[in-house]
Amino acid sequence: MNGKLIKKGKQYGFTLILFLMGFGSWNAFGFQGSENPRKPLKVKGEWPEYALQVSEVVITFEDTVGVTHHISRLLRADGSPEGYVSHIETPVCTDTLCALMDIRMYWTLAGTYWAYDTIPTKPLTKNDHIEFDEKDYEKLHELLQDEQSILRRRHKDDLFEKEEKRVSQVVDAVTGATSKEVKEAVVEGAVYSSYTIYHLVHSQLAAVIREDLKNNLLTSLGDRLLYSNKIDERIFFIKELPPDELRSRIDPIIETIPEAVPRDRLYILKKMPSDLWNLDHVQVAIAEKSSNLDIHSLSYFLNQLKGAKSINPESLRYLSQIITTYSVNQLRSYLSLLEKTPGILSDAQILAAIQQAASDPDYPFSAYLKSFLNKQGIDLKQ
Amino acid sequence: MKYLAIFFCALLSAFSYSQSFLIEAESFDEKGGWFVDPQFVEQMGSPYLLAHGLGEPVENAHTTIQFKEGGKYHVWVRTKNWVPGNWTPPGRFKVKVGEQTLAPEFGNEPEWGWEYGGEVTVPKGKTRLELVDLTGFDGRCDAIFFSKQKQSPPNELAELTQWRLKVTQKPLQPEKTMTFDYVVVGGGIAGCASAIAAAEQGLKVALIHDRPVLGGNASSEIRVHTLGIYGHFERILRMLDTKHYPNGSPEAYAEDQKRHRYMARYENIHLFLNWRAYGVETKQNTVQAVDAAHTHTGERIRFVAPYFADCTGDGWIGYWAGAEYMYGRESVHKFNEGWDEFGELWSPEVEDNVVMGSSVLWRSYRDDKRHDFPEVPWAMDVAREYSADQGEWQWEYSNEDVHQIHDAEQIRDHMLRAIYGSFANFKKQPNARNQRLEWVSYLLGKRESRRLVGDHIFTFNDAKDRTPFPDSVVMEIREVDVHFQQNLVDPEKPDFLSKAMFYKTGKYYIPYRSLYSKNINNLFMAGRCFSTSHVGLGGPRVMRTTGQMGAAVGFAASLCLKHKVTPRELYQKHLEEYMNLIQIQKVGYN
Numbered sequence: 001m002n003g004k005l006i007k008k009g010k011q012y013g014f015t016l017i018l019f020l021m022g023f024g025s026w027n028a029f030g031f032q033g034s035e036n037p038r039k040p041l042k043v044k045g046e047w048p049e050y051a052l053q054v055s056e057v058v059i060t061f062e063d064t065v066g067v068t069h070h071i072s073r074l075l076r077a078d079g080s081p082e083g084y085v086s087h088i089e090t091p092v093c094t095d096t097l098c099a100l101m102d103i104r105m106y107w108t109l110a111g112t113y114w115a116y117d118t119i120p121t122k123p124l125t126k127n128d129h130i131e132f133d134e135k136d137y138e139k140l141h142e143l144l145q146d147e148q149s150i151l152r153r154r155h156k157d158d159l160f161e162k163e164e165k166r167v168s169q170v171v172d173a174v175t176g177a178t179s180k181e182v183k184e185a186v187v188e189g190a191v192y193s194s195y196t197i198y199h200l201v202h203s204q205l206a207a208v209i210r211e212d213l214k215n216n217l218l219t220s221l222g223d224r225l226l227y228s229n230k231i232d233e234r235i236f237f238i239k240e241l242p243p244d245e246l247r248s249r250i251d252p253i254i255e256t257i258p259e260a261v262p263r264d265r266l267y268i269l270k271k272m273p274s275d276l277w278n279l280d281h282v283q284v285a286i287a288e289k290s291s292n293l294d295i296h297s298l299s300y301f302l303n304q305l306k307g308a309k310s311i312n313p314e315s316l317r318y319l320s321q322i323i324t325t326y327s328v329n330q331l332r333s334y335l336s337l338l339e340k341t342p343g344i345l346s347d348a349q350i351l352a353a354i355q356q357a358a359s360d361p362d363y364p365f366s367a368y369l370k371s372f373l374n375k376q377g378i379d380l381k382q
Numbered sequence: 383m384k385y386l387a388i389f390f391c392a393l394l395s396a397f398s399y400s401q402s403f404l405i406e407a408e409s410f411d412e413k414g415g416w417f418v419d420p421q422f423v424e425q426m427g428s429p430y431l432l433a434h435g436l437g438e439p440v441e442n443a444h445t446t447i448q449f450k451e452g453g454k455y456h457v458w459v460r461t462k463n464w465v466p467g468n469w470t471p472p473g474r475f476k477v478k479v480g481e482q483t484l485a486p487e488f489g490n491e492p493e494w495g496w497e498y499g500g501e502v503t504v505p506k507g508k509t510r511l512e513l514v515d516l517t518g519f520d521g522r523c524d525a526i527f528f529s530k531q532k533q534s535p536p537n538e539l540a541e542l543t544q545w546r547l548k549v550t551q552k553p554l555q556p557e558k559t560m561t562f563d564y565v566v567v568g569g570g571i572a573g574c575a576s577a578i579a580a581a582e583q584g585l586k587v588a589l590i591h592d593r594p595v596l597g598g599n600a601s602s603e604i605r606v607h608t609l610g611i612y613g614h615f616e617r618i619l620r621m622l623d624t625k626h627y628p629n630g631s632p633e634a635y636a637e638d639q640k641r642h643r644y645m646a647r648y649e650n651i652h653l654f655l656n657w658r659a660y661g662v663e664t665k666q667n668t669v670q671a672v673d674a675a676h677t678h679t680g681e682r683i684r685f686v687a688p689y690f691a692d693c694t695g696d697g698w699i700g701y702w703a704g705a706e707y708m709y710g711r712e713s714v715h716k717f718n719e720g721w722d723e724f725g726e727l728w729s730p731e732v733e734d735n736v737v738m739g740s741s742v743l744w745r746s747y748r749d750d751k752r753h754d755f756p757e758v759p760w761a762m763d764v765a766r767e768y769s770a771d772q773g774e775w776q777w778e779y780s781n782e783d784v785h786q787i788h789d790a791e792q793i794r795d796h797m798l799r800a801i802y803g804s805f806a807n808f809k810k811q812p813n814a815r816n817q818r819l820e821w822v823s824y825l826l827g828k829r830e831s832r833r834l835v836g837d838h839i840f841t842f843n844d845a846k847d848r849t850p851f852p853d854s855v856v857m858e859i860r861e862v863d864v865h866f867q868q869n870l871v872d873p874e875k876p877d878f879l880s881k882a883m884f885y886k887t888g889k890y891y892i893p894y895r896s897l898y899s900k901n902i903n904n905l906f907m908a909g910r911c912f913s914t915s916h917v918g919l920g921g922p923r924v925m926r927t928t929g930q931m932g933a934a935v936g937f938a939a940s941l942c943l944k945h946k947v948t949p950r951e952l953y954q955k956h957l958e959e960y961m962n963l964i965q966i967q968k969v970g971y972n
Contacts, residue, residue: 148871152723153883203723239731263726263870266782270732294873299783300734328792329783362468367492 037074037085040106040117042141045230047115052082058216061208065090069205071212074106080224081217083108084209088200101193105201109217109225110236111209113144113201126189139187143194144201150181151198159191214240226252235264243273250276254285258292265297269304277304280312287315291322295330302333311341313350320353324363331365335372345376355380402529403455404549405447405511407431408678415440416513417824419522420592420658420677422791424698426462426494427542428524429658429677433475435518436819437756437802442478443513452506456532457499459488460524464795465760466492472760473521478512480504489521495537496527504528519758520798520824556673556682562588562652564939565672565685567659568693570598571608571925572909572932574622574645575615576691579936581648585943588685589651590674592658593825595638596645598695598909600624600925602634604827605743606775610926613857614967615933619926621645629774630743632821657683659694662702668903669703689904689939689949693932696787697832697911705899706835709785710735711916719842719917724883727866729842729917737916738829738865738923739780739880740790742797744773744822746805753818755809758802765803768876769810771817773801778829778880780867786831794826800878829865829910829923836913837950838895845890845921853953854891855934855964858927861886864920885920892922894960897935898949904942906935906949937963 036051052074059071071086084107089100102122106115118124124132124140132140143149159182186194218225218240225237226249234256238246246253250272257265269286276282286301293301302319305311319334326334338344345351358369359380373380408418408429420429433440457479463471474487477499484499491497515521527535535549536542547554564580566573569591577589599606600623608623621644624637645651656677663671663684671686692699697707714720714729721728777800779793780786786793801822808814843849845862862885868875896913899905907913908931910923922928935949941960942952952960 148727148868148881150881153881155884155886207722261871262873263866266734266870267726267731270730270734294869295877296736296782296870299781327783329789364466364468364492367466 037104038117040104040115042117042137043106043115044113044141044145048076048082051077053077054085055081059208059212061205063090063200063204069200071205071209080221081109083114084111084212086205088197090196090200101197103197105197105205107201107206107209108230108232109213109221109228110230110232111206111213112147112232113206114230116141116144124190124193126187126193128189130189132187132190136187136190140194140197143185143187143198146185147202149198150185151195152202154182154195156192156195159195210236223249223252226256231256231259231264235260235267238268238271243271246272247276250282251285254282254289257286257297258289262294262296265293266300269297269300274304274307277308278310280314283308283312283315284318287312287318290319291325295327299327299330299333302330302337305337306333306340311337311344313341313344313347316341316344317347317349320350323353323357324360326365328365328368331368335368338372345378351378401451402527402531402549403447403449404535404546405445405526405528406680407443407513407523407525409680410443410445410511410513412444414443414513415515416443416523418656418677419824421794421825423658423660425539425788425791426524427539427546430460430522430524431513432824433473433513433515433518433521434822434824435515436822437758438518439515440518442515445511446508447511448508449504449506452504453530454501454503455528455530457484457502458496458527458529458534459499460494460496460527460535461488461491462494462522463490463492464520464522464791465799467760467763469759472517472519472758474516475521475523476514476516477523477526478510478514480509483514487516488523493537494524496534498534502528519756519802520795550680552682556675556684558682559671559684559686560588560652562586562685562687563943564588564689564691564936565590565687566691566693566932566936567672567674567699568598568691568695568909569593569596569653569655570693570695570909570928571600571619571622572928573598573691573693574641575618575929575932576693576906576908576936576939577651577932578618578621578645578648579615579933580939581651581936583937583940585650585940587648587651588654588687589645590654590657590659590672590685592656592677594655596641596653596655597622597634597638598925599827600634600637602632602638603825604823605630605632605634606741606827606925607631608926608929609924610858610860610922610928610930612926613930614855614964615930617967618933619929622929623926630745630772630821654683659698662690662699664703664902666903667704667901669699669905672699689906689942691906691908691932691935691939692834692899692911693907693909695828695831695910697834697907700834700899700902700905700907700911701832703899703902703905705902705905707832707911708835708915709832710737717839717841717843717915717917719915721842721883721885727870728864728883734782735785736782737780737786737831738919739778739867740786740793740797740826740828741775741778742773742794742801742823742825743775743777743827744801744805745820746771746808746817747820749816749818752815755806755819758799758806761799761803761806764796764799764876764878765807766876767807768800768804769807770804771808771814773804776879776881777801778865778867779878780865780880781877786828790826790828794824797826797878798822798824800876830916830919832911833914833916833919834905834907834911835900836896836898836907837900837953838893838913840892840896840912840914840918840922842885842915842917842920844892844918845887846885848888848890851891851893851895853894853957853961855894855897855961856892856922856927856930857889858892858922858930859887859889860921860924860927862917862921864917887921890921892927892931894934894938895953897931897938903948903950906939908932908935933967934964937967 055073057070074083104117416431419432563585657674713733865880
């Protein structure tokens, strides 16, 4: 993590002083201390119907350009945390020509972007003090939701290509691909603002929020995160679980798989202790969701089944339902699973699925299935 | 007639395929518009001819064969439908024997196999044989078999390989042996640099390369520009590298010429273009010889030398010799290579088989007249709605389902579908009527596959910490740049696009100990198959850096030969002399 964690935790006396010293502008957002914040201007997913309160400052953090940030928790009525919030007032230019950015940022408990709000009297501005319009606000929201924006992967100095890539003498289109990608990602006319806010939200402040959650809240929250309606919080919880503790919670964890992005699906499947793959209910529960898996996680799942001691017929039945969507390697894997399961071809549902695909002239890999059936001494049609 | 891989089997009285001919398509006298594609020999058994016409049927390939006996022959063609599905196969072609065109269209079966062409009557003596492309969309022909008996040759790869040896009456060992001081396999930038370095020190060098042009990913066949710094070897690398033109630029042709012109100056570099290594002879963990076959004629040579360099990219020489190697992403804990910024995308908690993918670069141009592009229904489930008129490095394919070596043909074909489909979408725009595909590589530009293990495994930490080594022979300032597939974080994205993650660092170093095999006594490696972790490869995988590796091992080979020592012993006993030799390469280039 870059930047400096000045103070965190329950240093209420200190944070109160800070609050009184420099946080007058929080009033403008419609909250102060423990008052309810309004629903933000842009929200990713849902904003709770119930009232939320803002805690005292729990994290004070100096970022890499020397700006100090104060982060509070968002609390439910019972005092349990719902997310994090901070008023960000930061310079966004390399010079002093543009206005400071005043924005209120919300994170989930997992430290991922949740929402942002502006001060009614202080609209965000672009270069030359041009005010954001609705399209710009939406673009900023879109940018902040993109966990893997080009901005994440670029240093500020590289937003515009300094090393001049020679434009080909023979090629008329070209180069500048990077700056084009940057341009498409940011709010038009606000490259540095977009960059600055993006990195604060996704890198520096997100990191200290996650640390706070891990160090101060994770134990008390128990399994609440695993049942959160925010997928990021569920994934965060699973990542923090030692593999051995995964076993006792495997059912809700499996339920998370289809909702996660492929990266996280693969993560969950890989994290499962190898002996779990021998369990019938694990095999079946994932196979039941196989139609919602992507190529990465489905291939991984099939490969794990290949290494299992035995395969539950019910899981093979579920997998037979998506036989026509398999890649050629997945099909080979599936057929090898059938081969290692004696008598499985007497299962009417599985056999019918294979025979149907094998005799389907539109199915690209029918030849494999014909060959497979032939090898098993089974006719194409029953 | 040139050396032609036509094999008359009539003499094999005990053999069931008596009175038969096997004609390897790649050995045709004239290839017409067809290309010889040797990329997938290890998976499907042979180089083959590819009708890569970007949607316009290519000129016929033809050859002349001598029938010792006239009469009726059954004909089989070994081919493949590269996009099976609910459409007319895109890569269809016909076969013409003399004046007779065989009735079937070929390219229908989803796996490599023999498709029956029916019976043909031929006169005794010479007959012309032609491949007639029907689509321009990558029809492929491996071989044609004529037999008086109606018995299809085998399809299963191992059986087919044995059958081929029988039919062609080839002994197991190559007929010809050549001896060198140093054999470099792979003529990319690393291999070329290695050959030059060794040759400058007086070694007799064989450089074996399976393409007609040198340069590998930098060649005009793949067209990736070279990146990285020159390190100690500016003089050598300037003979080989490219300007910083856009990837895919035809300016790569001029760089090919430059590269070949320089290589030709070295009389003691024996260049074997269109030769592909297919095996090694190893004794007591020491490579005795590398066997290679000509990709057109099938002629074979055994290359004997005391030292070998694996610059194949896929680490084939090491693999065949039994060298320790790695594939896939190591667990973040193995080398402690985590970076919180990107977490699992950077280095996973649990190891897996995902690596950075292969690219196929392509471009189109706007002409002053209209060009139509055919409907490509067989490409659309890959391209979907994506529209493009060119493809840069982001056009990359990798996932948990495919292996960059074993599934290489599938990967290439997937990328071709992505390209044709995306271009077809682009052509639907009203202002795209004059746009025409100009060039699509049919060769994979690979980033990562096998990495051979050396005495030192270079990791992300070596780059991040800028670890100094006593044997630092390669240096780089380029950021560590690791790719991931976009659909891992956004399932709506096409599966053929990647993103890059950059870790900026200062100058870092790669030690000589990462450039020779840990367990094969006389094997160097340079290029992307050097000894590195997955993340470690992110920085030095670019071609000036791999060129530095090549030059470093070329010089090392010369001293190994001089002192009659192994690469490891060179480090242990002659490091100072070696480092002096490396250092003086910079003279005049600082």
